[in-house]
Amino acid sequence: MDHVTPVKDQASTESYSNVGTSQQRRTRIAFAILTRSSKTELQGSKRFAVIHREFKSEIPNGPGKEANEKGTWVCPFEYPGIPKNKFFSKIEAPEDFDWKVQNVFKIKGETSPATTYEGSDVLWYEDDDFAAANPDAMKLLETRHRFLEALQKTTKDPEVLKCIDRDQYLTKELFNNQQHLYWHYEDVSYYHNKIHVDYGIAGFSYMCLREEMVAPPNFQYIPYHVVKESAYKRCLASKGSKKYLELEAEVAGNKSLWSSKRTPTACEKPEKCKCNRIFQLLYKDTEDSLEDPRDRELPRKLLQPNKAGFLDLEHFNYISNQKIIVECSNACGCSEECPRRRLQQGQKKRLVVFYENEIIGFGLRAAEPIKAGEYVTEYVGTVLAPRNNNRNPSYDLGIEIVVEGLVIDSRKCGNLARFVAHACEPNAAFIETHSRIFETDPLIPRVSLYALRDIAIGEAVTICYYSRDKLSSGKGIKCACRPNCPNHLPKN
Numbered sequence: 346m347d348h349v350t351p352v353k354d355q356a357s358t359e360s361y362s363n364v365g366t367s368q369q370r371r372t373r374i375a376f377a378i379l380t381r382s383s384k385t386e387l388q389g390s391k392r393f394a395v396i397h398r399e400f401k402s403e404i405p406n407g408p409g410k411e412a413n414e415k416g417t418w419v420c421p422f423e424y425p426g427i428p429k430n431k432f433f434s435k436i437e438a439p440e441d442f443d444w445k446v447q448n449v450f451k452i453k454g455e456t457s458p459a460t461t462y463e464g465s466d467v468l469w470y471e472d473d474d475f476a477a478a479n480p481d482a483m484k485l486l487e488t489r490h491r492f493l494e495a496l497q498k499t500t501k502d503p504e505v506l507k508c509i510d511r512d513q514y515l516t517k518e519l520f521n522n523q524q525h526l527y528w529h530y531e532d533v534s535y536y537h538n539k540i541h542v543d544y545g546i547a548g549f550s551y552m553c554l555r556e557e558m559v560a561p562p563n564f565q566y567i568p569y570h571v572v573k574e575s576a577y578k579r580c581l582a583s584k585g586s587k588k589y590l591e592l593e594a595e596v597a598g599n600k601s602l603w604s605s606k607r608t609p610t611a612c613e614k615p616e617k618c619k620c621n622r623i624f625q626l627l628y629k630d631t632e633d634s635l636e637d638p639r640d641r642e643l644p645r646k647l648l649q650p651n652k653a654g655f656l657d658l659e660h661f662n663y664i665s666n667q668k669i670i671v672e673c674s675n676a677c678g679c680s681e682e683c684p685r686r687r688l689q690q691g692q693k694k695r696l697v698v699f700y701e702n703e704i705i706g707f708g709l710r711a712a713e714p715i716k717a718g719e720y721v722t723e724y725v726g727t728v729l730a731p732r733n734n735n736r737n738p739s740y741d742l743g744i745e746i747v748v749e750g751l752v753i754d755s756r757k758c759g760n761l762a763r764f765v766a767h768a769c770e771p772n773a774a775f776i777e778t779h780s781r782i783f784e785t786d787p788l789i790p791r792v793s794l795y796a797l798r799d800i801a802i803g804e805a806v807t808i809c810y811y812s813r814d815k816l817s818s819g820k821g822i823k824c825a826c827r828p829n830c831p832n833h834l835p836k837n
């Protein structure tokens with residue numbers, strides 16, 4: 346690293362707590378449709394994009410993109426959406442370069458931090474004024490340190506304990522070795538986090554506390570679903586995509602039925618809220634559906650948040666998938682801050698994609714305390730209608746209620762929820778969510794991750810992948826959720 350102190354413009358970094366405004370939520374892309382045809386009739390809109398043939402991560406506009414085009418320092422790693430080139434030292438960067446803080450580090454024995462800047466290979470020692478001028482960057486640094494301190498108190502793994510120090514204080518070894526995987530983690534963390542920040546949701550980073558670091562995961566990061574055209578057509582044709590009044594007229598055939606049967610709701614406008622009725626019209630079991638030969642264990646259940654947007658999940662049965670959340674749309678007349686729109690509001694707690702061990706690989710951990718019943722994040726990927734069963738389902742999440750038979754696949758494109766590890770006694774669960782901001786949007790299946798109990802800083806967020814009988818069959822990968830776990834994850 347080149348140690349210089351350049352004159353720079355006011356450095357800036359986005360705050361992890363700077364989650365989107367309601368205006369941002371209304372205008373951001375809700376999903377993208379992937380079409381194979383170049384002569385498609387599909388037209389993009391303000392609410393969704395149309396992608397031809399293949400989704401490709403792009404380097405976000407900004408100094409990193411500029412550096413990728415003009416810089417001569419070549420990174421030893423190549424990942425989608427991450428600049429391959431940087432500006433080599435201050436000298437190479439253009440005079441009007443837009444210096445943006447990438448990350449901040451503590452240095453042993455120093456009171457002021459050191460920083461890296463987007464699009465540049467330079468590491469700067471900062472002066473005492475930096476902290477006051479960059480409160481968001483300092484907040485992020487403190488969050489990382491709180492996470493590492495929590496790990497220090499809870500982990501028994503001697504190697505992790507040894508490496509915590511490396512992540513708390515920048516060492517000379519790292520300082521002088523630009524080829525170290527540590528800097529690759531920094532880049533992948535920064536650019537993936539930036540996607541969250543630009544989308545108006547809380548951020549995250551990747552961390553590997555191993556002496557011999559493994560490469561960070563290589564996949565295309567997306568903050569919203571990419572829906573294959575065939576799946577999109579199924580969504581469009583589904584009853585769920587109808588506007589509320591059409592649905593009421595078609596399914597119930599009698600609009601007045603509902604007025605006498607309202608149940609309490611935490612919606613800001615309970616007298617207008619349509620969510621419980623939508624559940625009745627679309628998803629509630631009827632006697633017919635329970636006699637259906639599909640081997641459903643329990644009747645479907647509607648999960649409703651309280652006024653703070655929390656679900657009561659104390660007695661949650663995480664074995665059965667037959668639960669659904671129905672979120673408000675413009676049909677309910679509430680604002681975007683309504684507690685029944687928790688998924689729409691997006692991730693608010695910072696998370697860490699953490700390398701657990703060579704069996705589990707990467708998992709997800711809390712960087713801030715999460716409360717029981719609290720929304721954590723969304724499972725995002727490619728929404729598809731599988732044609733056969735010859736799929737490797739490791740990153741598949743099957744949709745059973747909203748548009749039955751669709752799958753969300755996060756293998757090639759996905760978000761941080763693809764890393765949630767399995768635990769036989771999990772502390773979180775995926776829940777299908779009927780959610781769209783506007784009734785004019787087609788209804789695309791979405792899946793929320795909620796905490797089943799309080800999750801402390803540093804703790805792994807886990808879900809149960811399979812039913813008890815499958816886990817105890819004795820076949821498949823040995824489960825590593827805890828020492829001596831007797832269960833196995835069925836082999837795909």
Ligand SMILES: C[S@@+](CC[C@H](N)C(=O)[O-])C[C@H]1O[C@@H](n2cnc3c(N)ncnc32)[C@H](O)[C@@H]1O
Pocket residue numbers: 562704705706707708739740763764765766767768822823824825826834
């Ligand atoms: C959806 S992926 C999770 C992300 C994955 N760990 C990674 O690094 O990309 C599911 C895979 O994670 C691993 N895994 C997750 N939880 C596990 C557990 N409790 N025991 C063993 N392997 C686990 C298994 O290889 C499983 O097929």
